[in-house]
Amino acid sequence: MGFLDHFAFIAEALAHLSVGIPRTILLAVASLLIGFVLAIGVAAALLSQAFLPRWIANGYVYIFRSSPLLVQIFLIYYGSGQFRSLFESLGLWGLFREAWFCAILALALNTCAYQAVLIAGGLRAVPWGQIEAAQAVGMSRCRVFVTVAFPQALRHALPAYSNEVVLMIKATALASTITILEITGLAKQMASETYRPFEVFAAAGLVYIALNGAVAAGFTRGERFLRRNVAQRT
Amino acid sequence: MKNGLKTLLLAAPLCFMGIAQAQTQTVRIATEGAYAPYNFKDSSGKLVGFEIDLAAELCKRAALSCEVHEQAWDGIVPSLLANKYDAIMAAMNITEKREAVISFSRPYVKTPIRFVTTRKGTGADFVSSLPAITLEDIDATETAEIGKLSKLLAGKTIGVQAATAHEGFVKEHMKGATIKSYDKMDNMILDLTAGRIDVGYTSVTFLAPILKKTPDLVEFGPLMTGGQLGRGVAVGVRKTDTDLQKKFSAAIGGMLGDGSMSALAVKWFGIDISAK
DSSP states (O other), X not given: OOHHHHHHHHHHHHHHHXXXXXXXXXXXXXXXXXXXXXXXXXHHHHTOSSHHHHHHHHHHHXXXXXXXXXXXXXXXXXXXXXXXXXXXXXXXXHHHXXXXXXXXXXXXXXXXXXXXXXXXXXXXXXXXXXXXXXXXXXXXXXXXXXXXXXXXXXXXXXXXXXXXHHHHHHHGGGGGGGTXXXXXXXXXXXXXXXXXXXXXXXXXXXXXXXXXXXXXHHHHHHHHHHTTTSOOOO | OHHHHHHHHHHHHHHHHHHHHHHHHEEEEEEOSOBTTTBEEXXXXXXXXXXXXHHHHHHHHTTOEEEEEEOOGGGHHHHHHTTSOSEEOSSOBOOHHHHTTSEEOOOSBOOOEEEEEETXXXXXXXXXXXXXXXXXXXXXXXXXXXXXXXXXHTTSEXXXXXXXXXXXXXXXXXXXXXXXXXXXXXXXXXXXXXXXXXXXXXXXXXXXXXXXXXXTEEEEEEEEESGGGOSOXXXXXXXXXXXXXXXXXXXHHHHHHTTHHHHHHHHHHSSOOBOO
């Protein structure tokens, strides 16, 4: 087998795996967005003065950050299969029957826990004086959150956020364990058909590297945009 | 002196033959030890199973002394090539890809493939007009039977093991169906009982113990063998060991001829899957 032959086969594998790119992106984007919306609520609960919501939010974050994502995926997918009649009586089986739904649910709940901590951290970093000042000019609590606290929290959290997005894109590979043929699923299938795992997984690795390179570039631009009004130390 | 030299010349080849025989006499056979009922370990950790019994009988008939060793499936072909073992008996089907690397004896068993479903599921009331289909010589009635199955499964979801001949078969013949590939067959069974797939397509030897444990599952359709599903399970040897290959083939032929292969298959699998 010639040296060039390996490269030729990697190119062939790249073409084959490209079918999986939209599926990987869909898994990552859907779960990140759902996770984000949920995380705002969880972050608010984490910072709440009331004991019960804070306690529940802390418990949720603790559980989802301390157990492997693979275990969460198996729990949701095979676990729901075991209690099919219960899910049927709740009218939810139509959703849980689908591997796609289970994968996005597990990924979203997982990233929600991480994002909630990031957002809560960002909110804590907003100087208290600003909040007081906003309230002093008569803004409602909701308006203070939307126009003063939250945009600044996002700016604080953004560098760590890019990390979370990269982690999620890589985490979508675990969806291949529940029959979803995204990039890794297709790669596993191709490797066992061709007996050439090296070239196939090298190609899969290249696809993820390219995707995450695009994410990193996007975040650098985003950070620059959000800092456009902040004085630059030069 | 002249006589002495003659004796020496005559004796020399015999002597070498003796050495050659001594070398081939201990045949090290590799098995996986994790694929019941073909080969597995009993509660004391001893290798048992259909192929362990078969190895003993084949070696007795071929006048070989054999040792059976446990070897993980991933490395079983490489370690044969590296001279760690002399033969493989590990439920290994003859395939073109494997034949590019090693040689096979004649097959000893052929594992039939069949559809499995839930008691109330698709195909549970399917009536086969044929008990079995051999795919290498499909006739009109067999084509009709496959067509009937294909029609039944159109729009349904079939679960198969990834990168197997089974997957190839359903992709080619069950065109209207959605195919879901699993890396582990246990997961396919879980999804079948959960109703995520409509039917599964896998070997009856794998299904037998599962059907016993899970009364909700039933097999249906004809037993399928041959053709693209593989030529059967055989002993694998290095390409250079043609002598050993012939000895195994002859012994297998003997066991197939006198019915002892059938008896051994019935003992371990509950059905006669001998490669007649």
